[in-house]
Amino acid sequence: MKHENEIATEILDAAFKIHRSIGPGLLESAYKECLFYELKKTSLWVQKEVALPLVYEEVKLDCGYRADLLVENSVIVELKSVEALTDLHLAQTLTYLRLANCKLGLLINFNSQYLKDGIKRIINGKI
Numbered sequence: 001m002k003h004e005n006e007i008a009t010e011i012l013d014a015a016f017k018i019h020r021s022i023g024p025g026l027l028e029s030a031y032k033e034c035l036f037y038e039l040k041k042t043s044l045w046v047q048k049e050v051a052l053p054l055v056y057e058e059v060k061l062d063c064g065y066r067a068d069l070l071v072e073n074s075v076i077v078e079l080k081s082v083e084a085l086t087d088l089h090l091a092q093t094l095t096y097l098r099l100a101n102c103k104l105g106l107l108i109n110f111n112s113q114y115l116k117d118g119i120k121r122i123i124n125g126k127i
Contacts (some may be wrong), residue, residue: 004104006046007075012119015036015108019115028081031110032068039071046071052099057080067096076105084088085120093122 018034032048039046050070051063060108069077077095085107105122112118 002044002072004074004116005071007105008104008106008121010042010044011035011071011077011106013040013077014042015110015119016115019110024081024113026081026110028068028079028110031081031108032079035077036069040126044071045073050100052096054099062126065096065099067100070100070102074102074104076094076100076102078105078107080107080109080118081111082109083111085118090122 014035018031018038022030022034036046036048047070048065048068048106052065052067054061055065067076068079071077076093076096078089078096080089082089088111089107093107097103097105103124107120108115109118109121
């Protein structure tokens with residue numbers, strides 16, 4: 001199994017390829033489908049719209065939340081197409097990391113003129 005950093009590099013390479021090709025301004029769902037397609041072409045195992053159960057004491061919600069992409073069962077990818085990323089987007093990604101028991105998350109805003117400005121790497125609750 002690949003290390004999270006290697007996986008993240010492949011994810012970001014695919015994201016940059018997509019952004020160069022179709023640019024900003026589309027809906028999040030379009031970027032999700034394109035990134036899912038690109039990652040499926042690699043040797044990475046990727047899941048889309050992964051249900052993340054929420055357990056609170058004796059209450060269990062089987063599908064409390066859905067992560068956009070889960071790659072190799074170790075990296076959460078949360079995609080946005082918004083004017084700017086906010087603390088709420090970061091909190092959402094941190095919650096997904098906790099619920100999925102993952103160490104690394106990538107929050108990617110495709111609605112950035114330069115994709116590098118729309119990427120947040122989140123590790124163990126640290127941005």
